Amino acid sequence: MELGSVSAAHGSVESGTMAGVGKCILVTGPPGVGKTTLIMRICENLKLSNPNIKLQGFYSQEIRQGGERVGFEVVTLDGRRARLASSTISSPESRQWPAVGKYKVDIASFESLVLPELKIREDTGLFIVDEVSKMELFSSYFFPAILNILQSNIPLLATVPIPKFGKDIPAVVRLKNHPGATIFTLDKSNRDAMKDRIYPQLAGMLLKP
Secondary structure: OOEEEEEEOOEEEEEEOOOOOOOEEEEEEOOOOOHHHHHHHHHHHHHHHOOOOOEEEEEEEEEEEOOEEEEEEEEEOOOOEEEEEEOOOOOOOHHHOOEEOOEEEOHHHHHHHHHHHOOOOOOOOEEEEEOOOOOHHHOOOHHHHHHHHHHOOOOEEEEEEOOEOOEOOHHHHHHHOOOOEEEEEOOOOOHHHHHHHHHHHHHHHHHOO
8 A cells, every 4th residue: 555645844744545443653753853752742741631541552762871872671651661672781591682783682571561561451542652663573472462453443653763774674664554554754853843743633533433
């Protein structure tokens, strides 16, 4: 399926040509542009406007020591944390972990925290996933959990990386091509205004049965 593209003063939006079950908003952009900050601000606004909404999911953040980035962790929306990847850990077990650059990915730690957060529950209002990228996709259970969400009628707000060297991750391509997906591309010039564009659309999804 081809994606339509609409240019706007504050950036570009690509949206599926068909509406359907599996409503999702994908935020993409270069590393460090503020994707995580954006979705957390949107979450805060949703909680203020709808205090009873149940949000599930996680976000990712850097682990730093002495000003140097030494890894990444995943954090649930209620503040629980688990290691995602590390450049400093050295153990017999870690030698078997997959690597992305200098970082070893702790799949077991990631799955223990994240997979329960991606289970569909009766009162779930919205899933937050930051992000769907190479490290997270080393888990063989992670992307099937995302697809299961898309088969439900529960909206998904997720971040995805931009293509590296012109090549996109196959799982990310699949998300972008999903008929219920809308893609927002974030950059330094539009990041302050993007919240005001995404929030109303997401709030509208939450109002629909």
